[in-house]
Amino acid sequence: MANTAAVIGLGTMGSGIAQTAAQAGWDVRLFDPVAGVAQKGLESIRKSLKARQEKGRITESEMVSIMGRFALCETIQDACKGVDLVIEAIVEDLNIKRELFTSLGKNAPENAILATNTSSLCVTAIAASSGRPSHVVGMHFFNPAPVMKLVEVIRGDHTSAEAVQRTIEIARAWDKTPVVAKDTPGFIVNRVARNYYGESLRMLGENIADVETIDQIMSGVGGFKMGPFQLMDLVGIDVNLAVTKSVYHANFEEPRYRPHPIQQKMVDAGLLGKKSGKGFYSYGN
Amino acid sequence: MAIKWGFGKREDKAKTPDEVDGNGAASNQVSATSAAITGRKRVIIHGNGFPAQHWVAKFKSEGMEHTWSAEASPEELASTEFEIIIETEWGDPGDPAAHQSPALAEGGAILVPCYAISPTNMAATLGLMASSTIGYTLFEPKVAETPEAPMIEIARPMQASDEACDKVMEFLNDVGFQAQIVGDAPGLVFARTLAMLINEAASAMTENIASAEDLDTAMKLGVNYPKGLLEWSDQLGAGLIVDILEGLCSHYEEDRYRPCPLLRHMQIAGKKFHEATNA
Numbered sequence: 001m002a003n004t005a006a007v008i009g010l011g012t013m014g015s016g017i018a019q020t021a022a023q024a025g026w027d028v029r030l031f032d033p034v035a036g037v038a039q040k041g042l043e044s045i046r047k048s049l050k051a052r053q054e055k056g057r058i059t060e061s062e063m064v065s066i067m068g069r070f071a072l073c074e075t076i077q078d079a080c081k082g083v084d085l086v087i088e089a090i091v092e093d094l095n096i097k098r099e100l101f102t103s104l105g106k107n108a109p110e111n112a113i114l115a116t117n118t119s120s121l122c123v124t125a126i127a128a129s130s131g132r133p134s135h136v137v138g139m140h141f142f143n144p145a146p147v148m149k150l151v152e153v154i155r156g157d158h159t160s161a162e163a164v165q166r167t168i169e170i171a172r173a174w175d176k177t178p179v180v181a182k183d184t185p186g187f188i189v190n191r192v193a194r195n196y197y198g199e200s201l202r203m204l205g206e207n208i209a210d211v212e213t214i215d216q217i218m219s220g221v222g223g224f225k226m227g228p229f230q231l232m233d234l235v236g237i238d239v240n241l242a243v244t245k246s247v248y249h250a251n252f253e254e255p256r257y258r259p260h261p262i263q264q265k266m267v268d269a270g271l272l273g274k275k276s277g278k279g280f281y282s283y284g285n
Numbered sequence: 286m287a288i289k290w291g292f293g294k295r296e297d298k299a300k301t302p303d304e305v306d307g308n309g310a311a312s313n314q315v316s317a318t319s320a321a322i323t324g325r326k327r328v329i330i331h332g333n334g335f336p337a338q339h340w341v342a343k344f345k346s347e348g349m350e351h352t353w354s355a356e357a358s359p360e361e362l363a364s365t366e367f368e369i370i371i372e373t374e375w376g377d378p379g380d381p382a383a384h385q386s387p388a389l390a391e392g393g394a395i396l397v398p399c400y401a402i403s404p405t406n407m408a409a410t411l412g413l414m415a416s417s418t419i420g421y422t423l424f425e426p427k428v429a430e431t432p433e434a435p436m437i438e439i440a441r442p443m444q445a446s447d448e449a450c451d452k453v454m455e456f457l458n459d460v461g462f463q464a465q466i467v468g469d470a471p472g473l474v475f476a477r478t479l480a481m482l483i484n485e486a487a488s489a490m491t492e493n494i495a496s497a498e499d500l501d502t503a504m505k506l507g508v509n510y511p512k513g514l515l516e517w518s519d520q521l522g523a524g525l526i527v528d529i530l531e532g533l534c535s536h537y538e539e540d541r542y543r544p545c546p547l548l549r550h551m552q553i554a555g556k557k558f559h560e561a562t563n564a
Contacts, residue, residue: 180499182495188499192500193508196482199477207468208469218478221424223511225509255539
C-alpha cells in the first residue's frame with residue numbers, strides 16, 4: 001500500500017526530501033513553480049542514487065525502482081492528487097509561502113498533512129493562510145536530506161495533535177529521527193547552535209585565539225567533529241549569516257544572537273567558504 | 286625557549302608540542318628532562334576543584350609522580366617546596382584571604398584555573414606569586430582512541446614572566462599534553478563556548494521548546510554535537526556552567542552572558558535535566 005507525497009520546490013532541499021521519500025518506498029509527485037527546475041531536481045536525484053549504487057549501497061534494480069516512483073507534474077492541482085502529505089521547500093519568503101498554502105488548502109486531499117520545510121519562518125503564520133491550520137506542520141530537514149537523520153517536527157499553534165503524530169510516523173517511515181518542537185524562531189537546532197559560531201567570531205575578533213586554534217580546540221577538547229570556522233566554510237558563510245540574522249531579528253534583536261561584523265565583511269567581500277574557494281580557510285583549485 | 290604568548294596571531298605557535306614534533310603527538314616527546322620535574326614528586330595538584338580529578342587521572346595514567354593535597358599529609362604539604370603547583374579551585378576572587386597556596390620553589394610556576402575568571406584576574410589573587418602564574422582550563426581528556434596527546438588550553442596573565450611560560454610549557458610537554466595557547470578572558474575558548482551553548486539549551490527548556498530528550502537528540506543528529514547539551518550540563522554540573530557564565534558576565538559586563546535562571550535553580554535544587562520531570 002504505497003503512500004504518496006507531493007514535493008513542491010525542487011532545489012537542493014526539495015530534491016533531497018523527494019529522494020528520501022522515494023527511498024522509503026513512497027510515490028513522489030514533483031512540482032516546481034519555475035519551469036525546468038523540477039526536471040533538474042529529478043536529474044540531481046538520479047545522480048545521487050547513481051553515486052549510492054556505485055558505492056554498493058543500493059543495487060541497480062533498486063535504483064531503477066526508486067526512480068520509477070517519481071512523477072513530474074505540470075500544476076499544483078496535479079501534484080496534489082491523492083497525496084497523504086505535501087511538503088514544500090520553495091523560497092524562504094513568508095508571502096510566497098502563504099500564497100502556496102492557500103493553494104494547497106484548496107487543492108490537496110482533505111486529510112492530507114501540509115508540511116513546510118521552512119527553517120526560519122513562522123509555521124503558525126504559514127498555516128493561517130491554508131484554511132486548515134490543524135493539518136499544517138513544519139517538517140524541517142537538514143542538508144543533505146537523504147543523509148541527515150534529524151527531522152524537526154514543528155507544531156504550529158493550531159496544529160492538531162493528530163497531525164503531529166502522523167508527521168512523526170511519516171518521518172520514521174522515511175528512516176528519520178523526528179523531534180517535536182514549538183513554533184519559535186530557529187526551532188531547536190538553528191537557535192541553540194547560534195553561539196557555536198557567535199562566540200567563536202567574538203573570540204576571533206578580540207584576539208583570544210585564531211581560526212585554526214579555535215577549530216582545533218573545539219575538536220581536541222570538546223570532541224566536536226568540526227570546528228565553527230570549518231563548519232561555516234562548509235555550509236557557506238553567507239548561509240550562516242542569513243540564519244543568524246533571521247533568528248536575531250525574529251527575536252527583536254535579542255543581543256545574544258547578534259551577528260558579527262567579521263561575517264558581514266567576509267560575505268561582502270565574496271569570501272563565502274568552500275563554494276567560493278576561500279573563506280576562513282583556503283580551498284585548493 | 287622564550288615564548289611570548291601575546292595576543293593575536295602567535296609566531297610562537299611553532300613551538301607548541303604538536304608542531305615541534307611533526308607528527309603531532311606531544312607524548313612522543315619523551316625527553317631526558319622528563320624526570321627533572323615530575324620524577325622528583327614536586328608537582329602538587331592543590332584542592333578538590335573540578336579539574337583536580339582530570340589532573341590526577343592524567344598523572345596516574347602516565348605513571349608520574351605527583352602529590353594531591355586531598356591525599357597528602359599536612360606535614361608533607363608544609364615541608365615541601367613545589368616546582369609546579371596546579372590550583373584547581375577558584376573560589377571568590379574578591380576575597381584575598383581565600384587563597385592559600387602551597388610553597389613554591391624558586392623558578393617554579395603555578396597553574397591556575399580560568400574557567401570563570403580571566404588569567405590576569407586569577408593571577409592577581411596570588412598576590413606576590415602573580416608573575417609565576419599561568420592560566421589554564423582542563424576538561425576530561427578525550428578517550429585515547431587516537432594517538433594524539435590530550436589537549437589543554439593555557440593563557441598568559443599580564444603579570445606572568447617569560448620564565449613561568451617556559452616552565453609551564455616544559456611541564457606540559459613532559460606530562461604529555463598538547464598545549465593550546467589562547468588569550469586573556471574567562472572560560473578561555475572551550476569552556477566559554479560550551480557554557481553559552483548550554484545556556485541557550487536551558488533557555489529553550491525554559492520556553493518549553495521541546496523535551497530534554499528531543500533537544501539533546503536534535504543537537505546530536507542535526508549538527509553532530511558529540512553529546513547532548515543538557516546531558517553535558519548534567520555531567521559537568523549546572524554550578525560549573527553558572528560560574529563560567531557569571532565570570533563572563535562580570536568580565537564583559539554584558540547581558541549576553543547572563544546565566545539562564547533555570548540553570549541557577551537547578552544548581553540550587555541539585556536537579557538534573559534528565560532526571561527532573563517537567564513542571
